[in-house]
Amino acid sequence: MDEVFIFHDFVFWRKDGGSFFNSGSLTLNVPQSGGIISLSDAGIYDCFYNNLRSFDVQGLQRIIVRACPADHWGPPDCIGICDNCYNGGVCDDTTGECICPVGFNGSNCLSACDPLGRFGYNCEFPCAEGQEVDSACRDYMFCLPDPFGCRCASGFKGLDCRTSCPRRKFGANCLQTCHCNSGGCNRMTGECYNNDICQPGYSGTNCQIPRQCKQGYYGSQCLSKCHCRNGASCNRNTGRCFNDRCAQGFNLRDPNVNCQECATGFYGINCEQECHCNGACHNVNGTCDGECKTPWVNWSPRCQTGIADIQVSKVNPGATAEIKCTVESPDDLATVTARLSVTGANRSASFVGYRIELSSQSIVQLYKVSSFTSEDVFSCYLAYRDNTLVNDGRHYRRKEADLYGKFIT
Numbered sequence: 001m002d003e004v005f006i007f008h009d010f011v012f013w014r015k016d017g018g019s020f021f022n023s024g025s026l027t028l029n030v031p032q033s034g035g036i037i038s039l040s041d042a043g044i045y046d047c048f049y050n051n052l053r054s055f056d057v058q059g060l061q062r063i064i065v066r067a068c069p070a071d072h073w074g075p076p077d078c079i080g081i082c083d084n085c086y087n088g089g090v091c092d093d094t095t096g097e098c099i100c101p102v103g104f105n106g107s108n109c110l111s112a113c114d115p116l117g118r119f120g121y122n123c124e125f126p127c128a129e130g131q132e133v134d135s136a137c138r139d140y141m142f143c144l145p146d147p148f149g150c151r152c153a154s155g156f157k158g159l160d161c162r163t164s165c166p167r168r169k170f171g172a173n174c175l176q177t178c179h180c181n182s183g184g185c186n187r188m189t190g191e192c193y194n195n196d197i198c199q200p201g202y203s204g205t206n207c208q209i210p211r212q213c214k215q216g217y218y219g220s221q222c223l224s225k226c227h228c229r230n231g232a233s234c235n236r237n238t239g240r241c242f243n244d245r246c247a248q249g250f251n252l253r254d255p256n257v258n259c260q261e262c263a264t265g266f267y268g269i270n271c272e273q274e275c276h277c278n279g280a281c282h283n284v285n286g287t288c289d290g291e292c293k294t295p296w297v298n299w300s301p302r303c304q305t306g307i308a309d310i311q312v313s314k315v316n317p318g319a320t321a322e323i324k325c326t327v328e329s330p331d332d333l334a335t336v337t338a339r340l341s342v343t344g345a346n347r348s349a350s351f352v353g354y355r356i357e358l359s360s361q362s363i364v365q366l367y368k369v370s371s372f373t374s375e376d377v378f379s380c381y382l383a384y385r386d387n388t389l390v391n392d393g394r395h396y397r398r399k400e401a402d403l404y405g406k407f408i409t
Contacts, residue, residue, distance in 0.1 A: 262283040
């Protein structure tokens with residue numbers, strides 16, 4: 001915080017109108033305990049001198065914490081790549097689309113409002129009628145959807161949004177840098193004056209498009225997304241990943257083209273995981289548009305948990321058979337298991353299985369059934385660890401007995 005005048009007293013802070021804490025300084029480090037910022041640190045912080053609090057004389061600052069890292073969207077996994085936002089646009093961390101500052105519009109905020117002095121999604125509203133366009137939006141602060149926050153209109157800055165941008169700066173709150181050869185530009189649009197050219201390494205109507213795209217984007221305007229593993233860079237012209245490793249939800253189906261979205265019915269890394277949906281599924285996280293196929297169950301949030309297989313060993317009549325019920329899921333299997341049911345002649349006993357951990361995503365429940373007969377039918381049900389059935393037993397696989405034939409000698 002900045003002091004308007006010096007008042008020798010203790011400096012206090014509070015967050016969201018909560019209890020006071022004394023930092024003794026006009027500077028506050030967030031988080032106070034050190035470490036990395038978290039969603040809980042978001043809020044309104046106010047700073048005040050002890051004896052002036054009752055006069056409502058304080059400084060206010062709002063901290064917005066994005067739910068995803070920069071250039072990514074879709075919490076909690078945050079594996080979506082944002083649209084590339086120009087001229088101070090901010091990526092919406094829930095949709096991946098650009099939120100454009102006042103004075104610019106378009107899917108990537110590349111277009112300045114024409115005429116100037118307007119705002120709205122399509123620049124449809126004038127700030128004031130009958131004023132010069134270069135001063136129409138003076139005095140206005142605009143609060144756009146989070147995580148954008150509040151800023152002055154393009155061309156202005158300051159607490160009252162009355163200060164014009166200095167030379168070499170433009171845009172909302174004057175946060176954008178001019179890239180014209182002369183150094184200066186139109187403070188509202190960033191366009192060069194008097195047919196001036198862009199500085200080396202920049203292009204576009206207001207010289208904001210870099211020659212080298214930032215990581216994760218490619219194309220003449222750096223608007224296309226690379227889809228490389230871990231957000232790695234790709235070839236600026238072709239979009240080909242340098243290591244040919246595609247992001248989750250994409251693969252190289254054709255070695256001569258870029259990473260492509262998974263084919264219908266598959267998702268995940270290298271598109272190796274199969275969806276179990278009656279309709280399409282999301283190529284990245286596998287969520288279904290519709291219902292799950294039997295015997296799969298929608299298990300927070302994919303139709304990927306269920307009885308993947310049932311195997312019955314082939315034995316002689318009357319012998320002991322081994323039954324394997326395989327449960328698969330991309331999620332935690334600590335609370336889920338398989339339960340065996342056997343129908344046939346005089347089958348009423350309950351069967352206790354032996355749990356085998358194949359991997360973090362697959363288990364086998366192993367059962368042994370004695371006195372095997374040709375009438376036996378085995379069913380593996382998805383169950384909880386307390387042996388209760390999931391969704392009243394609607395998720396199961398069934399298999400009949402498999403016996404060796406009788407040989408007459």
